[in-house]
Amino acid sequence: MSIFKRNLLIWILISSATLWISACSSWIGKVNIFPxxxxxxxxxxVAGSIENDPSMIILDSAQNAKIYGYVYGIRDSILATNLLEHKKDxxxxIRLIKNDTxxxxxxxxxxxxxxxxxxMKxxxxxxxxxxxxxxxxxxAEKRHSTDALTREFGVTLLLELIFGADKAQLLRIATNLAQLSYGRDAETEADNCSVDWLYATSYNPTGAAGFFEKMEKEKKGNIPEFLSTHPNPGNRVQNMKQRWETKGKKAGSTFAERYKTMIKYLPN
Ligand SMILES: [Zn+2]
Incomplete structure (x- = not known):
């Protein structure tokens, strides 16, 4: 290890080691030394690398203004809850990837x-x-993606990439990110956040559970992409419903009709 790398690592360890405690789950503590x-x-x-990858077709936001406006509206509802610590920073x-499979x-x-x-379809x-x-x-908010990339590539390499990007390494990271699998604790925490955040909007708070139920019911033979990258923490649907009940069972809307209308703006 070069002196530069060692100094960098020491600097990171001293300046950035923070004990992080989750708000969405019950006191899972962890240390992430990536600042x-x-x-x-x-x-x-990583985003630049994804978008330069010719196999990734990104829908142009100007040419697809209706559908982008729609998904940004959903994002804004979530951010407006003010429950995200990193709302501003x-x-x-959002980028939509054209791949119907x-x-x-x-x-x-x-x-x-x-x-x-x-x-979306x-x-x-x-x-x-x-x-x-x-x-x-x-x-992202709970830094699971940062944790996973740090585990996979090491904090020194990631920091070096920020300051002097190596295109081949970045492409490797970008490819890995799409395939990255999180641990069960991270999955449970992300499910809990989803319920908590939607609970503070007009949406049905267990919207994600509806997706998981549909996937489990309809999967035949091959495992859907989402399930391979987001391992089922076990009883995930039940956990989400329980969390919703504990919070007071507030009902919300599915906005199914609006969804069917808006989804038609996705190109065929
Ligand atoms: Zn996940």
Missing amino acids: VENDVALGKQ FVWR VQNAFCTPGGFIYVYSGL YLESEDQLAGVMGHEMAH
Whole structure:
């Protein structure tokens, strides 16, 4: 290890080691030595790499203004709850990926959100999309994506990439991010955040559970993309419903009709 790297690592350890305690779950503590100030910078590099990948077709936001306006409206409802600690310092930018065969969504560190057209066409109502978006946003908000990338690549490499991007390494990270699998604790926490955040909106708070139920019911043979990257923490639907009950069983809307109308703005 070079002196520069060692000094960098020591600096990170001293300046950034923070004990992080989750608000959405019950006192799961952990230490992340990747500085949160750099999550957006890392996300930006990864996002650039994803969008330069010729196999990723990103829907143009100007040409698809209606559908982008719609998903941004859902994002805004979630952010307006003021329950996200990183509401202001993360970017929460959305890009839609044109691929009708993939039923998945993911979020980079710092809040670059990606949703596949295949997921949007598969879902049945707006609360389900809001629930899944909440779940993905929670992976960034709670820094699960940063944790996972740090585990996979090491904090030194990630920081080096921010300051002097190596294109081949970035592409490897970008590819990994879409395939990244989180642990069970992270999944439970993201589910809990999804319920808590939607509870503070007009949506049915267990929207994400509707998606999980549909997937479990309809999966035949091959495992849907989402289930392979978001391992089922066990009784996930039941856990979400229990959390909703504990919070006071507030009913919300599915906005199914509006969803069916808006989804037609996705290109075929
Ligand atoms: Zn997940």
